[in-house]
Amino acid sequence: MQRFALSGLALLMACATPVRRAASPVVPGTQAFEPPRGAKAAAPVKPSPVYVFEGVEVFGSRKVPKEKLLEVIGMPAPGARFNLEQGAFTPHLTESGPRLLAAYTFAFCRDSMRDLGGDRAAWHRWVEQTCAANGARN
Numbered sequence: 001m002q003r004f005a006l007s008g009l010a011l012l013m014a015c016a017t018p019v020r021r022a023a024s025p026v027v028p029g030t031q032a033f034e035p036p037r038g039a040k041a042a043a044p045v046k047p048s049p050v051y052v053f054e055g056v057e058v059f060g061s062r063k064v065p066k067e068k069l070l071e072v073i074g075m076p077a078p079g080a081r082f083n084l085e086q087g088a089f090t091p092h093l094t095e096s097g098p099r100l101l102a103a104y105t106f107a108f109c110r111d112s113m114r115d116l117g118g119d120r121a122a123w124h125r126w127v128e129q130t131c132a133a134n135g136a137r138n
Contacts, residue, residue: 051082
């Protein structure tokens with residue numbers, strides 16, 4: 001019994017004692033790469049102004065079918081490319097909101113763009129038919 005007590009005490013002391021590790025040696029050739037002092041930093045790459053339209057996701061409407069909403073919104077076909085610097089996509093966006101609200105009485109209509117990486121994005125239109133704040137209904 002005394003043996004078990006001594007071995008248990010030794011085990012507890014070993015677990016409670018912090019382990020000190022020696023510093024790991026630096027192996028030549030594995031240090032971080034440093035550019036030569038005379039080398040210039042690469043110029044940052046300017047993002048492409050071309051925007052690939054991936055489509056519209058309409059949600060929030062329970063009474064009007066999604067297909068009808070997409071038809072009224074009238075955005076271009078998925079995969080269409082637009083130059084954002086020339087403002088080629090903006091007219092589609094600014095005209096689609098009023099056109100949708102003229103066709104249907106929504107209490108709330110919100111747009112947002114989601115980046116899909118690279119030059120791809122998806123456009124979201126949130127439409128809500130009832131709003132407690134103003135009591136509007138479709």
